[in-house]
């Protein structure tokens with residue numbers, strides 16, 4: 391079975407950002423993300439939505455989502471945000487969810503830490519019943535541990551990984567059952583970014599103030615792991631070049647790793663470097679690769695792999711010479 395899943399969600403547009411389209415997964419969170427968000431619950435309702443939005447807009451021209459504190463925030467959110475976050479801690483506040491859905495903005499529904507798949511999907515259907523089908527589902531973890539060292543106040547979304555465990559199987563099932571784009575909440579910890587992308591996440595949700603390094607690590611997973619596991623279907627030169635750039639990023643990571651491993655073999659073989667070249671082994675590895683790259687085939691792969699192998703051997707010989715100096 392192929393690892394590559396076809397991306398075929400009904401896309402949801404957060405301003406200019408398409409979530410669940412045939413392009414790459416998106417990152418929403420702090421600096422370095424594709425979109426930002428702000429939670430008014432972090433401020434316990436003391437900061438008006440318009441003020442919070444203005445604060446983000448002053449430093450960021452892209453899409454902005456807002457999690458309301460109460461229904462009093464909704465008019466200002468409707469006037470200035472590109473989407474609304476239904477937080478994990480109040481996913482089942484039906485009155486507020488209904489009012490949020492009624493704004494007509496895209497809604498990102500975080501799964502409550504004890505909510506079942508059915509309860510979570512029902513919130514999406516609830517939005518649809520309000521005439522809003524612009525729904526993204528965000529798996530946000532189940533509470534499975536004591537809330538040790540939990541920070542951010544009782545109203546803050548659960549901070550991974552302190553007390554919650556992300557359920558990527560549930561996220562994947564939500565995607566299959568609902569046909570909606572799905573995301574994974576990573577908070578400030580990018581450790582599961584690669585796993586989430588590989589499990590089919592259409593996006594990664596980071597903490598609103600996630601460190602730039604967290605956003606960078608999430609983007610790297612979207613790029614490299616996405617290139618391997620997510621089949622993009624670009625329909626323009628620009629989009630196709632973006633997709634090629636992601637595949638090249640993955641190739642670069644693998645080529646560097648391959649050169650290291652081939653270098654290890656040169657050091658361990660009785661005769662390493664160009665002098666110990668084993669053309670039979672090279673032909674066999676090209677044949678094995680051709681089974682995964684049938685369109686290129688052995689004829690297409692052989693010159694590519696010859697160049698790759700020679701680059702590795704040159705690097706190994708340079709390093710050997712440097713060790714001798």
Ligand SMILES: C=C(O[C@@H]1C=C(C(=O)O)C=C[C@H]1O)C(=O)O
Pocket residue numbers: 652653655656659666667668669671672675698699702
């Ligand atoms: C790494 C080796 O040395 C050389 C380099 C190879 C490679 O980069 O894959 C393959 C065969 C040899 O010509 C090896 O013998 O396995």
